[in-house]
Amino acid sequence: MAEIRSTMEMVLERAAKMSEGVTACDSSEEAIKKGMKLAARYLDNEQIDFPAELESAGPDRQTMLKGMVNSLLRNIVLPREKENLILAEKAMQGLITIGGSSPDLINIFSEMKSVLDRYSGHKEQLRQQLEENFRQQMGMVEDNLSRQTGVDIKLEPSQHPKFAEEWQRLTTELNNQYGQAIEQHKNLIKQILTTD
Numbered sequence: 001m002a003e004i005r006s007t008m009e010m011v012l013e014r015a016a017k018m019s020e021g022v023t024a025c026d027s028s029e030e031a032i033k034k035g036m037k038l039a040a041r042y043l044d045n046e047q048i049d050f051p052a053e054l055e056s057a058g059p060d061r062q063t064m065l066k067g068m069v070n071s072l073l074r075n076i077v078l079p080r081e082k083e084n085l086i087l088a089e090k091a092m093q094g095l096i097t098i099g100g101s102s103p104d105l106i107n108i109f110s111e112m113k114s115v116l117d118r119y120s121g122h123k124e125q126l127r128q129q130l131e132e133n134f135r136q137q138m139g140m141v142e143d144n145l146s147r148q149t150g151v152d153i154k155l156e157p158s159q160h161p162k163f164a165e166e167w168q169r170l171t172t173e174l175n176n177q178y179g180q181a182i183e184q185h186k187n188l189i190k191q192i193l194t195t196d
Contacts, residue, residue: 031057031067035063036068036070039091040071043071043091050098051098066194069095069194072091073091073186077182078175079119079120105193108185108189109189115182135157137157
């Protein structure tokens with residue numbers, strides 16, 4: 001009869017096992033959050049010694065590292081504005097610091113920086129070409145309107161109704177092309193830095 005356990009005892013045992021799993025999960029989540037917060041503070045121009053922080057993390061080192069790496073990688077994006085490029089470069093520098101200036105990482109970041117620079121140049125070139133194409137079309141419209149109104153009229157290519165539509169199509173293609181290259185580089189970095 002002593003072998004028969006009450007339902008209450010079984011429920012209590014199960015609850016104890018579940019709370020052990022939750023504690024381990026909570027610890028991992030906290031370490032990831034701490035890593036993300038450190039990376040955010042670094043990006044906010046605060047001096048952070050990543051190697052020292054990782055060293056002090058003890059058994060949570062690898063989990064905290066994942067939080068740092070994920071947070072920094074999220075800030076490496078195609079530069080729609082100059083500030084995006086500055087932030088991406090800072091994030092890359094932080095990742096190099098975390099990786100201990102590994103030659104493999106430096107090569108990947110060099111390639112990634114080249115992709116980001118080419119993206120900016122290619123985007124500007126496409127914009128100029130598109131404006132030139134529409135400028136020619138707008139010249140005919142300007143001439144017609146000037147004859148009709150008797151007033152010299154100058155229109156910007158971006159005022160053409162089809163300009164925004166065409167620009168959107170071109171930038172979507174460009175973002176997809178360069179975005180894939182950036183994602184491939186980010187995946188390589190993640191593999192190098194976070195593989196146990």
